[in-house]
Amino acid sequence: MNLxxxxxxxxxxxxxxxxxxxxxxxxxxxxxIDLNQLGAVVVKGIRxxxxxxxxxxxxFEVTSGLLNAIGLQGPGVDGFIRKYWPFLKELxxxxxxxxxxxxxxxxxxxxxxxxxxxxxxxxxLNVSCPNxxxxxxxxxxxxxxxxxxxxxxxxxxxLPLITKLSPNVxxxxxxxxxxxxxxxxxxxxxxxxxxxxxxxxxxxxxxANVTGGLTGPCIKPIAIKLVWEAAKAVxxxxxxxxxxxxxxxxxxxxxxxxxxxxxxxxxxxxxxxALQVIAGLRQFMQQQRLQDVRDLVGQCR
Amino acid sequence: xxxxxxxxxxxxxxxxxxxxxxxxxxxxAPLVQPGQFVHLRILPLKHALLRRPFSIFQVSGxxxxxxxxxxxxxxxxxxxxxxxxxxxxxxPLGHGFTVPAAGGETPLLVxxxxxxxxxxxxxxxxxQKGIVFVGGRRRVDILCEEEFRALGxxxxxxxxxxxxxxxxxxxxxxxxxxxxxxxxxxxxxxGPTPMLKxxxxxxxxxxxxxxxxxxxxxxxxxGVCLTCVVPIQTGDGWEYQRTCTEGPVFDSRQVAxxxxx
Ligand SMILES: Cc1cc2nc3c(=O)[nH]c(=O)nc-3n(C[C@H](O)[C@H](O)[C@H](O)COP(=O)(O)OP(=O)(O)OC[C@H]3O[C@@H](n4cnc5c(N)ncnc54)[C@H](O)[C@@H]3O)c2cc1C
Ligand SMILES: Cc1cc2nc3c(=O)[nH]c(=O)nc-3n(C[C@H](O)[C@H](O)[C@H](O)COP(=O)(O)O)c2cc1C
Ligand code: FES
Numbered sequence: 001m002n003l004x005x006x007x008x009x010x011x012x013x014x015x016x017x018x019x020x021x022x023x024x025x026x027x028x029x030x031x032x033i034d035l036n037q038l039g040a041v042v043v044k045g046i047r048x049x050x051x052x053x054x055x056x057x058x059x060f061e062v063t064s065g066l067l068n069a070i071g072l073q074g075p076g077v078d079g080f081i082r083k084y085w086p087f088l089k090e091l092x093x094x095x096x097x098x099x100x101x102x103x104x105x106x107x108x109x110x111x112x113x114x115x116x117x118x119x120x121x122x123x124x125l126n127v128s129c130p131n132x133x134x135x136x137x138x139x140x141x142x143x144x145x146x147x148x149x150x151x152x153x154x155x156x157x158x159l160p161l162i163t164k165l166s167p168n169v170x171x172x173x174x175x176x177x178x179x180x181x182x183x184x185x186x187x188x189x190x191x192x193x194x195x196x197x198x199x200x201x202x203x204x205x206x207x208a209n210v211t212g213g214l215t216g217p218c219i220k221p222i223a224i225k226l227v228w229e230a231a232k233a234v235x236x237x238x239x240x241x242x243x244x245x246x247x248x249x250x251x252x253x254x255x256x257x258x259x260x261x262x263x264x265x266x267x268x269x270x271x272x273x274a275l276q277v278i279a280g281l282r283q284f285m286q287q288q289r290l291q292d293v294r295d296l297v298g299q300c301r
Numbered sequence: 302x303x304x305x306x307x308x309x310x311x312x313x314x315x316x317x318x319x320x321x322x323x324x325x326x327x328x329x330a331p332l333v334q335p336g337q338f339v340h341l342r343i344l345p346l347k348h349a350l351l352r353r354p355f356s357i358f359q360v361s362g363x364x365x366x367x368x369x370x371x372x373x374x375x376x377x378x379x380x381x382x383x384x385x386x387x388x389x390x391x392x393p394l395g396h397g398f399t400v401p402a403a404g405g406e407t408p409l410l411v412x413x414x415x416x417x418x419x420x421x422x423x424x425x426x427x428x429q430k431g432i433v434f435v436g437g438r439r440r441v442d443i444l445c446e447e448e449f450r451a452l453g454x455x456x457x458x459x460x461x462x463x464x465x466x467x468x469x470x471x472x473x474x475x476x477x478x479x480x481x482x483x484x485x486x487x488x489x490x491x492g493p494t495p496m497l498k499x500x501x502x503x504x505x506x507x508x509x510x511x512x513x514x515x516x517x518x519x520x521x522x523x524g525v526c527l528t529c530v531v532p533i534q535t536g537d538g539w540e541y542q543r544t545c546t547e548g549p550v551f552d553s554r555q556v557a558x559x560x561x562x
Contacts, residue, residue: 024525031302053541059520059528064348070527216350268521269342269350
């Protein structure tokens with residue numbers, strides 16, 4: 001039975017990865033799960049400099065979901081390389097580094113730094129964080145800017161490039177096509193959906209940042225539709241994510257057109273989720289007498 | 302840190318809205334240090350996804366217990382779960398209290414409501430006994446007083462309505478005691494944030510060391526989501542540290558409350 005898939009030149013032993021920002025830098029989960037069973041480890045978004053992040057409260061639990069506005073707190077490129085890379089580079093599975101910047105030049109510079117590091121599996125360009133005033137989502141909701149960012153990173157690195165698209169657009173097809181045309185090897189769909197909650201007792205927003213991004217099972221049908229539409233618009237592979245809790249959810253993404261998937265918010269409440277998805281996927285393929293996981297991709301009729 | 306499915310041994314009302322939950326957790330119980338917590342997934346909750354954090358109250362052989370207040374959807378469902386039912390538990394988590402050394406400073410513990418839960422193991426494992434200041438709104442908010450006495454500690458209770466012990470705030474009783482300026486004391490506190498801030502101020506005023514166990518909302522509980530951060534003084538500035546990982550116990554001089562608002 002074949003579970004391996006390709007994302008550009010990168011081979012994953014199975015199609016199940018984890019979503020940036022929900023898995024730290026990998027090491028945190030090592031006491032609870034065997035990271036080497038995953039398709040890839042994907043780390044939290046990194047820009048050139050350290051980032052302090054937003055004030056608290058930063059998350060709020062909603063029905064079947066989670067609102068967050070973390071503000072991309074992180075150690076910056078140098079801090080990441082010093083504190084987290086020594087652990088990650090020893091893993092048997094690839095590390096995908098999620099990067100962002102506030103200018104096209106910064107994205108390219110971060111990409112260059114990781115290109116020269118050696119041993120990185122791929123870069124995921126976060127052009128779609130809803131919680132950052134400058135940068136973030138503005139690159140993901142302007143086709144021209146998106147093309148510029150992807151093209152600049154393409155020039156800066158040989159590493160496989162994955163562009164993580166925003167769900168907050170009227171139609172995702174032009175964004176998917178722009179990323180493909182600018183040299184992206186793959187797409188990640190989707191980032192969190194802009195959202196808000198209010199405390200009726202205090203009449204104050206639940207998050208210090210006022211608005212945040214919605215994730216978890218409640219966004220899965222939105223993500224499925226976006227993957228479905230993007231898959232029809234491009235030839236490059238898609239990593240599907242949004243509310244995956246079990247193998248059935250993951251298979252739904254594959255049928256919609258995703259080549260791989262990522263488990264996000266579910267890591268917070270059930271750290272075993274990604275491993276359970278892999279086991280469940282194997283079992284499903286056995287039951288359906290499927291030899292190759294790629295035979296599920298885009299097979300929704 | 303271990304994740305395991307645990308079985309409820311007992312789950313009984315203590316007073317009013319407070320309950321004691323005992324579970325068999327053979328992999329977690331032996332590892333527990335005072336001030337650490339567990340992250341509990343209340344399996345019958347289907348649309349409230351997150352785990353809930355609770356201080357580890359008592360440990361005995363392969364069982365551990367928590368002392369919790371029913372305050373919302375998760376704790377309410379939990380309070381109705383019978384013995385034999387299962388929960389998913391990750392623990393022990395976080396960085397707990399420094400257990401006082403024999404012959405060292407005299408520990409003064411300060412608790413508000415279920416804050417007593419976080420302090421019990423510290424009192425039990427401390428070779429040096431001291432005084433426990435416990436406060437609450439009403440008599441029913443004063444928990445496990447006798448159990449601390451049974452460990453050989455002096456307990457001073459305060460209630461805001463005067464229905465039990467001294468009338469007033471726990472920090473007033475503490476202030477009076479600190480006014481005696483007996484040498485060689487250290488404070489350990491767990492309770493609502495306003496109480497912790499007041500304890501921190503008293504520690505500064507009387508120039509005493511203090512360890513505070515903070516109560517912040519959490520999602521992952523293991524250091525990846527960055528929900529639970531608090532501003533902590535470092536050298537010439539401050540940085541956000543994680544209550545679930547660097548905490549929940551912090552040195553009160555390092556907590557930069559003023560940066561949080
Ligand atoms: C380190 C630590 C130790 C704790 N120890 C204890 C204990 O020993 N006994 C006890 O009764 N309680 C303790 N708490 C508080 C306990 O976690 C909350 O009361 C509980 O999460 C409420 O869940 P709920 O579903 O009933 O409430 P809801 O209000 O329905 O919960 C909604 C969300 O808010 C979170 N939340 C609500 N109140 C709190 C709170 N005070 N602190 C953190 N998160 C909160 C919940 O976890 C959940 O994510 C502790 C909290 C922390 C951070
Ligand atoms: C707390 C939190 C932090 C996140 N941080 C990032 C990030 O740094 N970079 C990024 O590209 N996406 C980030 N995301 C988005 C996730 O990677 C993912 O796209 C989204 O959560 C949808 O998947 P899910 O519903 O399975 O969580 C974050 C999500 C959450 C919940
Ligand atoms: S609760 Fe997720 S980092 Fe502390």
